[in-house]
Amino acid sequence: MSYLPANLHYSLHVHRMFSLTRLLSVGRSINHFRMASAAATGSRRLEGKVAVVTASTEGIGYAIAKRLGEEGAHVVISSRKQAHVDHALKTLKEANLSVSGLVCHVGKQADRAKLIETAVKENGGLDILVSNAAANPHFGNILDCDEQAWDKIFDINVKSTFLLVKESVPHMVSRGGGSIVVVSSIAGYMPFELLGPYSVSKTALLGLTKALTPQLSDMNIRVNCVAPGLVKTKFSSALLSSEESTKLALSGIPMKRAGTPDEISGIVSFLASDDASYITGENILVAGGAPSRL
Known part of the structure; x- marks a missing residue:
């Protein structure tokens, strides 16, 4: 008292x-x-690196290319259409980023080879590969998917990713190592009913990342996979087109909102940098807490 x-x-x-x-x-x-100091010291953590990002003229791929460039890398962007490449290059260069780009259909061996060879020839090497290209020509019940659509989905989403990795590895080895980031999807964990084949292809990328890890580790190359959830892009626009559909789409997300491409690009930039030097073979979800389980 x-x-x-x-x-x-x-x-x-x-x-x-x-x-x-x-x-x-x-x-x-x-x-x-x-936090400011960390941001300042990390803002150029990819200085001197050369990165190739596929399907990088809009959406998540564009955001990744922009973020890698902001962190100091020279970024080689690509798209199937020259007009898209030109437009993206213009906006990225206006932001004073070091970029170049060319047309690349990842399903075509000649295009893939040209993309990698041009990046190496013009910039002296290759340190980072981000495989982001994907296709989905089928929407509906999985058993209604015809063979042609099935083959295209797996050729673009899975086979081309594997071949891009295979074609990039020798150049990374000559630089003493590198980092590969594969872009999958939460659909790889929890298949979307009307996107069955697409979902299965994204599951395959989770397995591909794990399968590549032992051999690439011996070469000092790290490989990781990012699985975005619902992100505001052209691909997801149908899910967010009305108040009712948006409410339904967000109902399974604890954060009650869709992500943005920038929120994916930050994770990719981290995985590509030396800040993630002891991280490989991981599949990382960026999904606002949405449930996921294989």
Whole structure:
């Protein structure tokens, strides 16, 4: 029990509150300084690196290319259409980023070879590969998918990813190592009913990442996979086209919102950098807490 005068109690209380507020303020300032310092030191962590990003003129691929460029890499972008390449190059160069680009249909061996060879010839090597290209010509029940659509999905989504990796590895080895990031999808964990073949192809990428890890580790090449959830892109626009469909799409996401391409690009940039030097063979979900399980 205290016998101090009431006014002294009040003075001590005010002093304690002021001290606590000041301490919290200082703490926030220190934390802000640390975050700013981390951002400053990490902003050019890909300086001197050469990166190839497929399907990178819009959506997630474009955001990845932009982020890698902002962190110091020279980025070689690609798309199936020259007009898309030209438009993306214009906007990226206006942002003072070091970029180049060319047409590449990843399903064509000649296009893949030209993409990799051009990146190496013009920039001296290759350090980072981001395989982002994907196709989905079928929408509906899985048993209604015809053979032609099935083959296209697996040729573009899985086979071309494997071949791009295979074609890139010798150039990374000559640089002493590298980093590969494969873009899958939460559909690889929880298949979408009307996107069955697409979902299965994305599951295959999770397995491909694991299968590549032992041999690539011996070459000092890391390989990881990013599986985005619902992200605001042209691909997901139908799911977010109305208030009703948006509500339904978000119902299984604890964060109650769709992601943005920039939120995927940050993870990819991290995995491509030396900050992730002890991370390989991982499949990383970026899905706002949406449930996922194989």
